[in-house]
Amino acid sequence: xxxxxxxxxxxxxxxxxxxxxxxxxxxxxxxxxxxxxxxxxxxxxxxxxxxxxxxxxxxxxxxxxxxxxxxxxxxxxxxxxxxxxxxxxxxxxxxxxxxxxxxxxxxxxxxxxxxxxxxxxxxxxxxxxxxxxxxxxxxxxxxxxxxxxxxxxxxxxxxxxxxxxxxxxxxxxxxxxxxxxxxxxxxxxxxxxxxxxxxxxxxxxxxxxxxxxxxxxxxxxxxxxxxxxxxxxxxxxxxxxxxxxxxxxxxxxxxxxxxxxxxxxxxxxxxxxxxxxxxxxxxxxxxxxxxxxxxxxxxxxxxxxxxxxxxxxxxxxxxxxxxxxxxxxxxxxxxxxxxxxxxxxxxxxxxxxxxxxxxxxxxxxxxxxxxxxxxxxxxxxxxxxxxxxxxxxxxxxxxxxxxxxxxxxxxxxxxxxxxxxxxxxxxxxxxxxxxxxxxxxxxxxxxxxxxxxxxxxxxxxxxxxxxxxxxxxxxxxxxxxxxxxxxxxxxxxxxxxxxxxxxxxxxxxxxxxxxxxxxxxxxxxxxxxxxxxxxxxxxxxxxxxxxxxxxxxxxxxxxxxxxxxxxxxxxxxxxxxxxxxxxxxxxxxxxxxxxxxxxxxxxxxxxxxxxxxxxxxxxxxxxxxxxxxxxxxxxxxxxxxxxxxxxxxxxxxxxxxxxxxxxxxxxxxxxxxxxxxxxxxxxxxxxxxx
Amino acid sequence: xxxxxxxxxxxxxxxxxxxxxxxxxxxxxxxxxxxxxxxxxxxxxxxxxxxx
Numbered sequence: 001x002x003x004x005x006x007x008x009x010x011x012x013x014x015x016x017x018x019x020x021x022x023x024x025x026x027x028x029x030x031x032x033x034x035x036x037x038x039x040x041x042x043x044x045x046x047x048x049x050x051x052x053x054x055x056x057x058x059x060x061x062x063x064x065x066x067x068x069x070x071x072x073x074x075x076x077x078x079x080x081x082x083x084x085x086x087x088x089x090x091x092x093x094x095x096x097x098x099x100x101x102x103x104x105x106x107x108x109x110x111x112x113x114x115x116x117x118x119x120x121x122x123x124x125x126x127x128x129x130x131x132x133x134x135x136x137x138x139x140x141x142x143x144x145x146x147x148x149x150x151x152x153x154x155x156x157x158x159x160x161x162x163x164x165x166x167x168x169x170x171x172x173x174x175x176x177x178x179x180x181x182x183x184x185x186x187x188x189x190x191x192x193x194x195x196x197x198x199x200x201x202x203x204x205x206x207x208x209x210x211x212x213x214x215x216x217x218x219x220x221x222x223x224x225x226x227x228x229x230x231x232x233x234x235x236x237x238x239x240x241x242x243x244x245x246x247x248x249x250x251x252x253x254x255x256x257x258x259x260x261x262x263x264x265x266x267x268x269x270x271x272x273x274x275x276x277x278x279x280x281x282x283x284x285x286x287x288x289x290x291x292x293x294x295x296x297x298x299x300x301x302x303x304x305x306x307x308x309x310x311x312x313x314x315x316x317x318x319x320x321x322x323x324x325x326x327x328x329x330x331x332x333x334x335x336x337x338x339x340x341x342x343x344x345x346x347x348x349x350x351x352x353x354x355x356x357x358x359x360x361x362x363x364x365x366x367x368x369x370x371x372x373x374x375x376x377x378x379x380x381x382x383x384x385x386x387x388x389x390x391x392x393x394x395x396x397x398x399x400x401x402x403x404x405x406x407x408x409x410x411x412x413x414x415x416x417x418x419x420x421x422x423x424x425x426x427x428x429x430x431x432x433x434x435x436x437x438x439x440x441x442x443x444x445x446x447x448x449x450x451x452x453x454x455x456x457x458x459x460x461x462x463x464x465x466x467x468x469x470x471x472x473x474x475x476x477x478x479x480x481x482x483x484x485x486x487x488x489x490x491x492x493x494x495x496x497x498x499x500x501x502x503x504x505x506x507x508x509x510x511x512x513x514x515x516x517x518x519x520x521x522x523x524x525x526x527x528x529x530x531x532x533x534x535x536x537x538x539x540x541x542x543x544x545x546x547x548x549x550x551x552x553x554x555x556x557x558x559x560x561x562x563x564x565x566x567x568x569x570x571x572x573x574x575x576x577x578x579x580x581x582x583x584x585x586x587x588x589x590x591x592x593x594x595x596x597x598x599x600x601x602x603x604x605x606x607x608x609x610x611x612x613x614x615x616x617x618x619x620x621x622x623x624x625x626x627x628x629x630x631x632x633x634x635x636x637x638x639x640x641x642x643x644x645x646x647x648x649x650x651x652x653x654x655x656x657x658x659x660x661x662x663x664x665x666x667x668x669x670x671x672x673x674x675x676x677x678x679x680x681x682x683x684x685x686x687x688x689x690x
Numbered sequence: 691x692x693x694x695x696x697x698x699x700x701x702x703x704x705x706x707x708x709x710x711x712x713x714x715x716x717x718x719x720x721x722x723x724x725x726x727x728x729x730x731x732x733x734x735x736x737x738x739x740x741x742x
Contacts, residue, residue, distance in 0.1 A: 083709030084729070087701055089692075096693035222726035224698055278734045279727065283698075290697045359696075493734055 016056070023049025027127075030315075031120060037310045040386045043119070044304060047127060047382045051375045054131035059371040062136060066571060066579045067143040071364035074683040076150040076357060086150070088361035091368055098356045098373045100290050102138070102348050103297070105184055105484050106341025106556075107377050109447030111385035113549060114338045115396065116326040118316040119389040121335050123382065129336070129343030130378035133586035137344055137560055139370035140567040140583055142352040146366060147679045150357040153349050157566055159678045160573065165661040167505070169562055172654045173350070174498045175647070176555040178526075180347070181491045182533030183552045184484045185270070186544050189262045189534070190446035191477050196255035197246040197437055199262075201474055202481045203255065204238035205285065206269075212284035224287050231288045235482075239474050243437060243467075263538040266488070267531040273485075274492035274523055282489045289483035296479045300383050303458040309390035317393075318421070325401035326445065327546055328606040333596040336589075337553030342381025344586065346559025348374065362685070384447070387454030394424025395432050395441070399450050402543035403443045404626060413442055437470030445545040452476035488530075495526040536640040541627055547608075550601060551644060554594050554651050561590035561655060565662040573669040573677035591655055598652040602645060612641035699733030700726060 026046035029038060063069050077088040114122040145151055154173070158166030192199045212227045220226060245251045257265070273281050322330035327338055352370055360366060388396060397417045398406065406413040410426040417424050433441045436456055441449065456472035499522045504511025512518055537544030564587035571580050601607050618625045619634045628634040669676055692702060703722050710719055720728070
């Protein structure tokens with residue numbers, strides 16, 4: 001507790017007051033300036049000031065008062081040091097590892113979709129959501145796991161709440177995982193539809209990864225950096241060669257696929273990749289995507305600082321009323337589930353109770369890694385929002401609105417979008433597509449293409465050159481597709497283990513992960529589960545993302561609510577009731593948001609129910625509604641919407657059941673007059689350190 | 691360098707060898723290639739995973 005007792009020097013006080021004033025001023029400009037576009041630097045500066053203040057004050061408060069972390073206490077890495085999983089590691093190394101594990105496509109997609117409401121609502125939710133909910137969740141789960149031998153979230157739920165809540169949460173995580181994989185794969189489908197250049201470069205990553213795998217296994221074992229540099233050079237060559245493939249009359253048609261075909265390719269890829277040995281395809285691809293991800297995030301930050309773009313999107317658009325084309329639904333609750341990763345993401349609770357607590361060398365470093373790591377992710381989300389908001393709003397809506405709303409020709413799209421008040425000409429849409437080397441940019445929802453155009457324009461500003469914009473666009477697409485495919489592969493494996501674990505609860509022999517037949521069966525089930533949702537997205541009348549992203553948001557925030565409820569229960573079990581609001585208020589907020597959004601998706605005009613009924617009524621009258629052309633296709637859309645209804649109902653039921661379990665544990669702990677949490681006993685670091 | 695390796699799930703080989711020598715002198719010290727393969731397999735054995 002060294003720093004808590006030291007009084008800050010006058011110079012430090014002046015510095016913090018100065019940061020607070022600068023932050024408040026920047027935020028004031030972002031929030032209040034109307035009518036003229038503002039520069040993105042205001043937004044970035046406001047974010048940095050708020051993050052620094054949140055880290056220094058609220059993060060420290062959580063560390064000392066709520067978690068009461070103690071640098072003199074031996075962490076699991078020291079107590080159980082085995083040189084492999086449990087290793088005391090330098091704090092910056094752990095920080096890098098943790099950040100690489102939590103930052104994925106999520107913080108890049110959600111903010112781009114949310115930009116339809118203007119940049120202000122998304123910005124405010126990211127800034128305040130992360131300080132009071134997201135970073136608190138990551139940090140508290142990390143803190144709890146540190147005191148419990150680095151146990152996983154599921155294990156802690158079983159221990160603190162009982163076996164049944166543990167199983168309920170495990171099923172919730174599995175279903176969430178399937179939705180995550182489907183929606184991420186759909187982002188790739190949307191980006192590659194009828195894009196021979198993009199499809200060729202992404203397809204080339206498979207032979208490149210195989211080559212790297214062989215190199216690492218037999219030629220130069222374990223030389224990760226060396227092989228990653230070779231891989232990167234080959235990837236850049238593939239992007240460069242993609243242009244010639246797209247222009248070639250013979251090759252282009254091979255890589256020119258529609259959404260359905262791409263979905264099938266991805267499903268097949270997911271199955272094959274996840275049964276191959278990891279060293280052959282998954283591991284090398286993982287190395288490439290990890291380095292590329294970190295590198296690209298730095299590149300994006302550099303581009304935003306150097307190009308300092310103006311935000312062309314208004315601060316608030318009329319679509320806060322729920323009539324937006326990108327996703328339907330009012331600002332409350334849909335903004336708060338659309339931006340999950342970046343503000344608060346339940347998935348992080350799995351990472352924060354995974355490898356990270358086994359590596360931290362000291363409890364005093366948990367705030368940097370847990371709280372600080374999440375602030376970094378929020379910063380990535382802010383940059384994605386800036387990239388989207390600095391695009392011409394007409395281009396943004398053309399890229400993100402489904403074909404059912406804006407039509408399939410540039411003339412029709414430009415006319416529709418101009419009527420919304422975002423004046424754009426067909427020429428501008430054609431020119432943007434041509435600049436990035438694509439046939440069309442219409443209805444490419446999913447965040448990746450929008451971010452890619454935004455990034456390409458930013459990078460083109462600082463590194464101009466003939467044809468460079470198309471190169472940067474395909475670089476950005478490749479970067480997102482690469483790590484999404486890695487997630488699909490790794491996620492299918494994790495999902496397979498989870499299916500085997502759940503099956504083992506019913507019938508013990510099914511748990512054997514060494515059995516080939518069992519593995520193939522569990523893999524097939526796992527791929528079929530996410531593959532179904534992916535295919536559904538590919539044939540969806542509203543383009544898929546519009547339908548699946550809310551489902552993903554509800555599921556992810558459900559997990560965040562569960563993690564925060566666990567933290568709330570433990571705080572009470574430790575008899576620190578006066579701080580129950582720290583995890584308690586964000587938990588309640590997330591419960592309210594998930595249930596409200598779930599309800600809107602179950603009944604009312606934007607619900608899956610309404611969509612199913614609309615198609616069912618039309619089918620009964622013998623009518624065909626676009627995009628269905630046959631009765632079978634109509635029936636499929638009806639079934640898909642009914643499945644989505646069921647999923648929503650399952651998520652809502654999970655939230656309600658877990659809330660009841662937690663309330664029960666909470667009341668019990670409140671009535672007990674001594675601490676009842678299952679912490680491991682205190683061991684002084686000085687006694688074990690050698 | 692260490693961060694880069696750890697991001698890929700490969701911990702420090704030297705640290706592991708030191709740990710083995712100090713605490714388990716009876717066990718055989720694996721070569722770097724063996725160690726690397728074992729870690730590669732272990733990284734994707736369920737659990738953990740990564741974020742969306």
